[in-house]
Amino acid sequence: MAAAKKQIVILGGGFGGVYTARTLEKLLSREEADIVLVNRENYWVYQPMLPEVISGSIALMDVVSPIRRLCPHTNLVMRSVEDIDLKNKIVTVSPGFRPREKKIPYDYLVIALGEVTNFYGMPGMLENAMPFRTLADAIALRNHLIHVLEEADVEEDADLRRKLLTFVVGGGGFSGVEVIAELNNFVRTVQKNYMRLRNEQVRCVLVHSRARILPEMVDALASFAQKILEKRGVEIVLNDRLVAATSEKAILKSGVEIPCKTIISTVPSVGQPVLQKLECPKEKGSLLVNTALELKGYEGQVWALGDCAAIKTVSGKDVPPTAQHATREATTCAVNIVAAIRGGKQALFAFEGLGTLGSLGHGSAVAQILGMKISGVVAWILWRCIYLMKIPGLAPKLRISIDWFIHLLFPPDLAQTKVELESGIKNQHFEPGDIIFNQGDLGDSVYVIQQGDCDVLREVDGAQKVLATLHAGDYFGEMALLADLTRNATIQARTAMDILLIPKGDFNRLRKSVPAFGEVFDELAKKRSTPTTKS
């Protein structure tokens, strides 16, 4: 008599989740279990190659593979995980076209949700620093880079042009180093297509909190990488880190301010919010598992792996959050799920790592493999061969090889694929002294002060006069929108400020549809337009 069919639910479509599903598909018959994988995207990202998308040496779509092709017998659910009920063995996912929650019951659960970027306690970072984890992040960054180059080329104001051409990356680990290397290569290559830009105007800055970059590598390789980057024009700021940002600058712990329009943060991470509320043992926010990768208290039922789990090998070493470890964790996990279904011996996680590899782009890399230390072009070829070999499937291997070949022959692509039309209501952070808008600017938004104070300044007989000071709860910027005129005053932050921006389009729609909302601003505008003031 056949046992009842089991339901295995895997949360997360990174290396951990996808490789667990692939291994389970091989080990289990389709009569033994249904496999469900929940992931916000329907593709798996080949993370180590993601930075190459910036320079265009790999085409945007070639760095990802559809999960449905990698795991053809797995039911993919392209939704977000909203809740995990360990007691009743139910996962709740976000609604689709209909606003109804979907509940997925499980017999066995694999948690491989990775980490999210965390900007808690870093004012303005959420609004202004870009993360670099997903394909969406990479596309957003590419589009942003092209946007600032286009604007720098037409900009007459030298200060603004300098900001547009300054790029700051936070974090000197593998990710940060690869991002700044690719970004620097891309910007300095395509700069030639902009008639008014020059290479000397471009500034690429890597900020790292320790005394040297690449803490995962030995001194010699790290200093090789540092020299290569500096030779190519990257500034490296050590023993410092990003602590705050506005739309005009990055602010470091030392107090140094870097005027710029591009900030990328590759550093601070934290477990997904849905994991933070899970009631189970954790270590620094990561799910604590045993060497069989079982969640403490839910042995034989729930497994956790990848970046969201705190794992030790059988020899007691901490397991780092890398792809080579996650794929081995996936095998251990899949074997143990099969053992739980069929009975049998558990596997314990014992993989200690084969080495570390970091690409610097442009024919250079650093590698520390099986005791050898390699740098330069040999390491770079090694890097490409190893990672190409590791990509599952023939189609992506062929596509990436062709991309690399074409990149050797032709300059990178330069088309901006921005799709969004309007930005919508959003928050913004300002530091003391920042200008929120200038007298004479076009009115594009209305502002609501959530925190902090600002001055209303107007030029009278050539001198700036303070007309008023505004505080938390006050609104400003309505005059220009209501009368469709340019700004009749300059607004400057007195303290650090958090402000809600309501763009013109949304403001007008709300004003028309919710009269009480409009009246607030109409009355304010009436009060503010005194007879002595041009309206």
Add this chain to the structure above:
Amino acid sequence: MAAAKKQIVILGGGFGGVYTARTLEKLLSREEADIVLVNRENYWVYQPMLPEVISGSIALMDVVSPIRRLCPHTNLVMRSVEDIDLKNKIVTVSPGFRPREKKIPYDYLVIALGEVTNFYGMPGMLENAMPFRTLADAIALRNHLIHVLEEADVEEDADLRRKLLTFVVGGGGFSGVEVIAELNNFVRTVQKNYMRLRNEQVRCVLVHSRARILPEMVDALASFAQKILEKRGVEIVLNDRLVAATSEKAILKSGVEIPCKTIISTVPSVGQPVLQKLECPKEKGSLLVNTALELKGYEGQVWALGDCAAIKTVSGKDVPPTAQHATREATTCAVNIVAAIRGGKQALFAFEGLGTLGSLGHGSAVAQILGMKISGVVAWILWRCIYLMKIPGLAPKLRISIDWFIHLLFPPDLAQTKVELESGIKNQHFEPGDIIFNQGDLGDSVYVIQQGDCDVLREVDGAQKVLATLHAGDYFGEMALLADLTRNATIQARTAMDILLIPKGDFNRLRKSVPAFGEVFDELAKKRSTPTTKS
């Protein structure tokens, strides 16, 4: 003594604008004139191949070329054209990072702004029908197609699944035929990767207003195309057209309703708003030019070409809006600008067209060239050869050839590249009887009625009871958001309705920041929650 350097400003980066700039770069020395090209995107789209992006037979980024590489000596301004002042010879473009207008003076102006999709008088089309003109449109459509397939695969409700798998294209000209052909191929191919979807569930409908499709072609070729499409599973609805839409259905003139989640309109077009307000002679909204392509009243100063111009050849024939014509118009225009600068003879537009070509994808096409009528695989090979040859530059030729080759070997890409996070405040249209939300749904938005009436229904003892009727200016949906509960009633449209949707995130931010806005809804919720009602 050298004459003063002239400024030539070209508006639009389509075939007309880009080819004018390219020809001018060849004909004029850089001392004679500066060339400025204004376009919202920094790339030029190879329009005839755009539909192939849907099926993935050409990779997303390979169907465009950076304008900076096509016209290396032209100053590209990646902004929108906001105003054209013909009297003072100044073009105003939209602001960049700073909210200041940019004014560009010109000596000679070329207007090649193309057309925009126009849904005037077609309720709900603006909100629900997707245009298909730009790369952004193609990316949005691809992401949407993958989204509905993903949702159809997990959807339990058979009605909703049917809607998710129904695709309606309006317009049976070249564009509409190519879009439905590629869409049909794509959906029916990738459907195999979805474990729960079957080919029979997919419905692709082409709606055309005349008695046969492809009015540009002879009967025999049009009926060949029609047969091929029908054989591949496309339904063709003739003598009818799209007149309205909601998020749940397409509505035809005949009264037929097609329940669906995907509507693409390739038909109604109109000049850009900035051209509509220009004071100069027009014909059906297009700028009237002479056979030298000079704008009437501004001869020797302003030229117009491409889809935004009403052009007749020297023999008096109307010039159709195709790429082959636009590129020849560009040559005429460039020659005449050079004549205006240097003096000399004008060129007159005399090109009568070489024929018409339409791809049906999947190894089939129709062609009417130099008197010959060709259909099937020969026409298809001809189509590919001609268009490949016509793309400027070696890199795109190579990239597209490789794409075609890979597409023969491997199934199309399936990754969704959606970047947007939240949809923001938006309008939506409902028809009489439509359900706006159901009792028990999650509260995801607040609604403001702009036009029309709806009933509030609640299930009492198994029967639907009308609790109230709401009218223009009323709000609803606030209860579930304020109390974070599911909807306690169903809302159904009594008449056609236009509604403003404020999503949960925006609603909560506005409520917190603008107390008067929040109070409106708090009071309403208080009034509505009677003691007999569960809140």
